[in-house]
Amino acid sequence: MAWLGWHLSSELPASGGQVILNCSHDPVLVLLAYLVACAASFATLDIAERVGYAEDPRSQRRWRWVGAGCLAGGIWAMHFIGMLAFQAPIPLHYDLSITLLSLLIAFVAAFLAMDTLSHAEPRPWQYVSASIGVGIGIATMHYVGMAAMSSSAHTYFAPGPFAVSVIIAILASAVALLLSHCLRTGSGMLHQLLKYATSLLLGGGIVSMHLTGMWAMTLVLPEGVPASLSEPNNPLQLGVTITVITLLVIGSSVSAALADRKLQHKERDLCRVNALLCQLDQARQSLQQVAHYDPLTNLINRRGFNQIFAEKLAEKTAQGGKLAIMFLDIDHFKRINDSLGHDAGDNLLRVIAGHIKSSIRSHDDVVARFGGDEFCVLVNLLDRDEAQQVAERIMQKMKAPIELAGRRMVMTTSIGISVFPEDGQHCEELLKHADLALYQAKANGRNGLHFFNEQLKTQATVALQLEEELRNALRDNSGLLLYYQPIYDLRTGQVTKLEALIRWQHPTHGVLAPDRFIAIAEANGLIAELDNWVLRKACADLAELSQQGCDSLKIAVNCSPLNLARPELADEIEQALRSAGVAAQRLELEVTENALMGNLTNTLVLLKQIRALGVSLSIDDFGTGYSSLAYLKRLPLNTLKIDRSFIQDIPDSTQDMEIVQAIIVMAHTLQLQVVTEGVETFEQYRFLERLGCDFIQGYLMSCPVPLAELRPTLNELNQRHLSHPVSPLSLVRDTDESRLPGPFPGSPGHRASASIVRPGH
Known part of the structure; x- marks a missing residue:
């Protein structure tokens, strides 16, 4: 088989001829060829890494061409220097066209390798086909380059070494592709050292393929052609020149790749900074949205x-x-x-x-x-x-x-x-x-x-001041007073109960009624402390009245709706009774019907605890709330108190008279005693007595008085009845009402039209 002047045969020609045996290689040029091969391998690895980092397709194409040029030029220069290193005792010349053809073949093989490396994740079959193609291309480049060598001798190649050289080229290509793909990502000193070691390995593989190909070659002088000395030349100088030029080109390409990579890193850093700035701006907007807008309604906050x-x-x-x-x-x-x-x-x-x-x-x-x-x-x-x-x-x-x-x-x-x-x-x-x-x-x-309006501001200022002063009054136990209004028993004609009513002796505003400060106490968390003060003070006053001979008197104390929701109320009542040494049966707790119905289940439990102590329970202001008879019968009550709003228009309002009558009948049916408050006229008294009301309370009897004035008032009320055991109502019926004296002690004369005492007493 002959192609381009050389023959592939396992046997030399039979016609005879002289085999040239004293061929050799210049070790310096072989070393330079190896250096060029290593440099080409390093450039291929570095540019393949650059291709992997490139994001722009145009940049990837550009660096594929650069990488192919470096690899092709490096392999071709290695081959050419290796050929220069070959020394034979005959003149050797090189054909320029065939030499350039070998360079073109090297470039095609190198481009195939770079194209394969440009894929992010090449498949196995792509690796195999590329390895075979690149290996055959390099082998072809090698043997075409050897064919460019012309001399008087014929060139023969042994098939065994020839095949080995091709296999080495394919294996070296496969190893180069795999290692290039593995090393295309990474950084640090270890990564760089691996690239250097891989370059040395790949350079050795390329030189080994070249030397194996040279080993397969045999030069035979035809018969009759004498051997002659080669013409003097300087292959070392030419080899060094080619090495320097090749290394400069490869070094320039690697430097350009390095500079471009740094530039791309800067661009990536800038892009990352811009992305971070955008994220920060979005975060700022989000924080501003969160800080200034309500997430539920999307209104501003x-x-x-x-x-x-x-x-x-x-x-x-x-x-x-x-x-x-x-x-x-x-x-x-x-x-x-x-x-x-x-x-x-x-x-x-x-x-x-x-x-x-x-x-x-x-x-x-x-x-x-x-x-x-x-x-x-x-x-x-x-x-x-x-x-x-x-x-x-x-x-x-x-x-x-x-x-x-x-x-x-x-x-x-x-x-x-x-x-x-x-x-x-x-x-x-x-x-x-x-x-x-x-x-x-x-x-x-x-x-x-x-x-x-300014009045609201004044009220708010006064309320704030009253709140602060009320706190001080509770803390210092100063200024707060209890007044007591007698509750008259229509059956016995005696005062048997007192209702404790709180007053506040304010240093600036004088004596304040509860409606001036109770709401303030409820709104500012003071009501529990205020109710507890009233409870303890009433029990202490009741003990003092007992020492004055009023052993049968009972005291009714109002309880705030807010305080009724506190489970510790029963313990506070027990503590107040124990501290004053007063029997629980002498204390009555007044609660409004709205407070009772607010949370009936919990309220019922608390009321049963209070009743278990022996304390009586009264429902205050009955008829003004929304109590239900079905619930009312379940409550452990003793007394029902009719609100004054149903009394003040009697006897002029027939409707109110019927309502009061129905309430009294209902209460007695439920085994409850009835107290009617706000009684101010004799007609009201006579109407309630006729209906069988148990107790009355109002200005007809007495206005609320402090403890110091209470005993004389009680004595006069009780003595008047004791002096005349006959029912006051029966006496009045036989008397001219115009001759009746003024109202009971402590009651405002302008608010009572008659008294229930016997005339002339």
């Missing part, structure tokens, strides 16, 4: 509202104009959470937020949720009437039925309004005044609106 409010206020202050600040509170919203659950309450708040937002006039007006069921609206105004119109529109919108948890319900709202600049100049001041107006709107019965 208190913080965001205050910021906008301050800006609007500065604008109106500079340019002139009015602003209205409206506080909205949903009436009885807690019942929704308690009955339908918090999820239903959240859904309701979303609907209500939509109603409020749809009621405002423009984007200049602001709606905010301050928390819970409290909303705030900021409205631009031309005049004060516009604020009322907006508030009424909101209240009307709120009356639209809402479908919630399978129910159709209507909610109402209370609104408090303050106006800039009339009601304040600063944000906090205007918000506080709107809150005061809201409180007044709720106090007026809810489902209404109220504008701020």
Whole structure:
């Protein structure tokens, strides 16, 4: 077989000829060839790594071409230097066209290798086919390059070494592809050392393939052609020159790849920084959303509202104009959470937020949720009437039925309004005044609106001062007093009970009635301490009255609805009785029917504990609440107290007379004693006695008096009856009422039309 002037045969020609045996290789040039092969291998690994890092397809193509050029140039230069290292005793020349053809073949093989390495995850068959193609290409380049060598001798190749060289080329290609793929990612010193070791290994494989191919070659001079010395030349100089040029090209390519990689790293760092900045900006916006907006309703929250409010206020202050600040509170919203659950309450708040937002006039007006069921609206105004119109529109919108948890319900709202600049100049001041107006709107019965006025501020200031002074009074046990109003027993004609009524001897305002400070105590957590003080003081006064001979008197003490919900109340009552040394049967606890029905299950347990102590129980202000007879019969009560609102119009109101009669009959049916309070006229007394009422209490008998004045009042009331055992009513019937003396001691004469004492006494 002959191709390009050389022959593949296991036997030399039979025609004879001279075999050239004294061929050799220059070790320096072989070492330079190995150096070039290692450099080409390192460049291939480095540029393959660069291709893996490149994100732009155009950049990947560009570096594939550069890598193919480095690999092809390095292998070809290694082969050429290796050929220069070959020394034979005959003249050797090289054909330029065939040499360039070998370079082209090397480039094709190198490009195939770089194309395979450009894939992120090549499949196994791609590795196999590329290894075979690249190996055959390199072997072809080698033997074509050897064919460029021309001389007077014929070239023969042994098939065995020839095959071995091809196999080495294929194996070296496979190893190079695998190692290049494994080393295309990574960093650090160890990674770099692995690249150097791999380059040395691959360079050795390439040189081994070349030397194996040279080993397969045999030069034979034809018969009759004499051997002659080769022409003098300097292959070492040419080899060094080619080595230097090749290394410069490869080094430049590696340096460019390194610089480009650093540049790309910087670009990635910049992109990462930009991405982080974008994330920070998004995070800032998210934090701003969280910080200034309510997540449930997507309305701005208190913080965001205050910021906008301050800006609007500065604008109106500079340019002139009015602003209205409206506080909205949903009436009885807690019942929704308690009955339908918090999820239903959240859904309701979303609907209500939509109603409020749809009621405002423009984007200049602001709606905010301050928390819970409290909303705030900021409205631009031309005049004060516009604020009322907006508030009424909101209240009307709120009356639209809402479908919630399978129910159709209507909610109402209370609104408090303050106006800039009339009601304040600063944000906090205007918000506080709107809150005061809201409180007044709720106090007026809810489902209404109220504008701020200076009287509200005065009331709030006084209430705050009274709260502080009440705390001091409880702490120092000073200023608080108990007054007692007698409760007259119509059957025995004696005062058998007293109702303890608290008063406050205020240093500035004088004696204050309970309606001035009880609500303050309830609103600020003082009511339990205040009720306990009344209980202990009443028991102590009852012990003092016992020492004065009033052993049969009982004292009725009022209990706040809030205090009735405390399970420790029974222990406090027992402690007060024990400290004063008073029998429990002489104490009566008065509770309102609304307090009893508020939480009947828990209340019933507490009442049974109190009754177990021996303390009597009375239901106060009966008829003004929503008690049910079905529940009333279950309560361990002793006494029922008819509210004065049913008495004050008797005998003029027939309807009230029938109601009182029905209550007395009902109470006696339930085995309850009846006390009627607010009795101020003799006609009222005579009517109640005729109906069989058990006790009466009111200004007809006596107004509340302090403990120091109580004993004379009791003595006079009881002595008048003892002096005349006949029923006072029967005596009066036989007497001209115009001749009756003034009212009982302690009672205001202008409020009682007659007395129940015998005339002339």
